[in-house]
Amino acid sequence: MLLVAGLTWALNGGLYTSVPGVLGEPQQQAVQTLSHAGFVVQVKQDFSATVPKGSVIGTDPTPGAHVRKDATVTVDVSKGAQRPTVPTVSGKSVNDAISALQQAGLGVGPQRQQGDPTIPAGSVVGTDPAAGTQVAANTPVTLIVSSGPQPVDLPDVTGESVDQATSDLQSAGFQVKVDPNQVYSDQDPGTVAAMNPPAGASQQGVTVTLAVSKGQQQVTVPSVTGLSEKDAQRALKQAGFKVRSLGFSLFGGATVHSQTPGAGGQAALGSTVTIWVY
Structure with missing residues (x-):
């Protein structure tokens, strides 16, 4: 007991x-x-x-x-609700970024496309909320996915001085290269004769190559005085000129009696030579 x-x-x-x-x-x-x-x-x-x-x-x-x-x-x-930190996933593939978010105890929200000049299309540019932000566990995080470089307007700088063209292109976000070999063109000597790629839609950050003009090509004007109108026109066109005929012809037997510019002189390739026939 x-x-x-x-x-x-x-x-x-x-x-x-x-x-x-x-x-x-x-x-x-x-x-x-x-x-x-x-x-x-x-x-x-x-x-x-x-x-x-x-x-x-x-x-x-x-x-x-x-x-x-x-x-x-x-x-x-x-300790209160767990507040994981949004990891840095910039540059990762979408699948790798999703894995990183899940491992951090976060949810995955809808994706959003955004152009980016450096991150390849399909890779992650960033997140919303941004990397380093502390949020509640399982908070959905939006992945911002690169759609690649976005087309931008490439300005036309033909006819500008090389310095001005370079400044304009760099201000627009392009790289510039000047071709050391100058070319004949209708543009004034020392100005931009051509650009590659040409003006219009382009990718930001691309390199634009500038061709510098050395002016119009000068060629010797052939002598066509005394030739028939037909033969004179043929000779001038073969030399690279345009032809303007003035005067009159009787029964198709017209002969060139004078020309401007005169024979032996220098003229721009593609310019017009005037002949007087009768």
Whole structure:
């Protein structure tokens, strides 16, 4: 009988007692409650999406457990909701970027296309929210995916000085290369005769090669005085000139009596030579 009575005393009011319920209480209050009940209290912290920061998520042993009064009770205190950091995924493939977001405890939102002059089409330019931002766990993160360089307007700089053309193109975001070999053209000497690629839609950042004019090509005007109109026209066209005939012809037997410019002189290739026939 004495043994039974002793066990009953130990269980009901002596050495053993129940762990009080402190779930949801602030840490300080929970520790005081457990300490007053005779327990040794240890505190650990964990993230919780539902329990406010600083409040008790749970205890070990659990509330209501019958344990020795001097037992150790571990109190699990909330650190608040976990806030993972958005990882840097710029330059990665979409699949690799998605894996990185998931590993960080984040969700994947809809993708958004954006032109980029350096990141290849199909690779990730960035994220929204931006890399380094702390957000709630499972927050959907939008991947901004490169659609490649976007077409931009390449200005027409033919006829400009090389310095002015270079300045205009660089201001528009293009690289410039000047061809050391000058070319004949209708443009003034020292100005831009041609550009490659030509003016119009182009990719930003491409290199534009400028051909510099050395003026119109000068050729010698052949002598056609005394030739028939037909033969004179043939000779001048073969030499690279256009022909204008003035005068009149009787029965198709007209002969060239003069020409401008005169024979032996220099004239621009493609310019017009006037002949007088009768």
